[in-house]
Amino acid sequence: MIDKLRGCWELFTVFFRIGLFTFGGGFAMMPLIEREVVEVRGWAKQDEILDIFALAQSVPGAIGINTAVFIGRRLYGLAGASAAIVGVITPSVIIILIIAHLFAQFQSNLYVTRAFSGVKASVIGLIAAAALRAARGAVRDRFGLVIAAAAFALSVFSSLSVVWVMVLGGLSGILYYRQRGAGK
Amino acid sequence: MILLKLFVTFFKIGLFTIGGGYAMLALIRQEIVRHGWLTVQEFVDIVGIAEMTPGPIAVNAATFVGYRTAGLGGALLATAGVALPSLISVIAVSYVWEKYKTSKTVQNMFAGIRPIVAGLVGAAAVMVGTATFEALASVSHILLTIVLAGVTFYGVAFRKWDPIKLILASALAGLLLFR
Known part of the structure; x- marks a missing residue:
């Protein structure tokens, strides 16, 4: 207490x-x-x-x-x-x-x-x-670099809401790393 | 029932804003104009002060609008209103996060989300930098701004200098040298 x-x-x-x-x-x-x-x-x-x-x-x-x-x-x-x-x-x-x-x-x-x-x-x-x-x-690999650059560009040049940027990033993370894990 | 209305309005503003205080300012402007609480000029002054004073911009703006509209009680209720949605949404989300953060899928998801933070903050740096430099009038001001931004960047990114001391030092440098 x-x-x-x-x-x-x-x-x-x-x-x-x-x-x-x-x-x-x-x-x-x-x-x-x-x-x-x-x-x-x-x-x-x-x-x-x-x-x-x-x-x-x-x-x-x-x-x-x-x-x-x-x-x-x-x-x-x-x-x-x-x-x-x-x-x-x-x-x-x-x-x-x-x-x-x-x-x-x-x-x-x-x-x-x-x-x-x-x-x-x-x-x-x-x-x-x-x-x-x-x-x-x-940013630990090329995928991370692409995501960071895309988020930067979307934020500067578009008015897409942060939420959608995060959702897109999360989904691509799941898809990319699952596929890479399966390929090993 | 102006107090209740202030609370409800700022609660709504906090609830429907994602991505920080600057996004909130547009919503605050819309609401105070709709309710006729302040004139647009008064709002512009308040935004200026909210940016110049320490603390979250949304809180500064809420406190100020509340005070101007209904005194101390208004200030406190507007501030409580704007902060309360954070408490609710973060507690819900962090509970889920702590529970599932070790799952493989959630880890992969965050591997895709973490670089976004870097990208968004980088974009914010560019936008804040552009806005600041565009407002500068003389070569000496531009040089001084470059030096202060550079020293802060170096100290925080590459050394473990205390950000608070760097801010205080920059304020002092501005006081003495920005003329």
Whole structure:
């Protein structure tokens, strides 16, 4: 009981920190989550976190929140999921309420704009690094390379929903690897 | 019953969005215009602030719209509404996943799905990069952006540098050098 309570508090603080330092949405959150969850805490293995990111993008809800719920549930069930979700959204709520209430001119403040320009540049690097790290873990053969390239092209050049891209990829994975397994 | 309506509307928005916060913004815009909660200009301002503040974009937008529409209670209920579908859908899916992830078919399926994540995130990097660079006005801003993006990329992809420290350092660099 005490262990579970302590574990949930840890989940809350870890996801609070992740929520506090993520700019630019769920994709930019991936390196922060990977570092905390895989490298620092050992809550998931490297290839598991890729599956979790994939699932988080394929079900309803924001990616960052979905990933938090995934990790939280796997550690401490519903209590863990709730701790992680409250952790990841609390910084947003506090900061937005302060800004909505006090700083009507937040967006046009010179210092805010300058600091944000730096953050925006950094976010490009973060997302690109997340892509490379995902590719390193996920693309293991020529088939994987074709799938990654197809997903990239569909995402940039078409408006096909992520769900269908995932379904297509899952089906081709089943067909391709079953056939290859049978051929051996 | 504005509070209930906010909750239900944002629950619906969370439930029908797959693939992240940016996809959600279109739906939020549609709903607030339909209900007449905010003007389009107010919505545009809120999106700007949601992008500039930390946290999931969908949560930032929900909190802000809720607050502007019905004060603190509105903020909390809109946020709860947008987050709750995650709790339900992820718990259902992760239960099935933990149960079947060792099956051969499911493993093959994920061997086909994992590279997609790499492709989608790569596409996001290109699109975010393009949008950011298109908005830059001067050569020095472009150079500074390349340096900050490059250092972050190098540190996170090839070294084990802490992303949080890189973000803070970039904010500081922006504060001092973006003029």
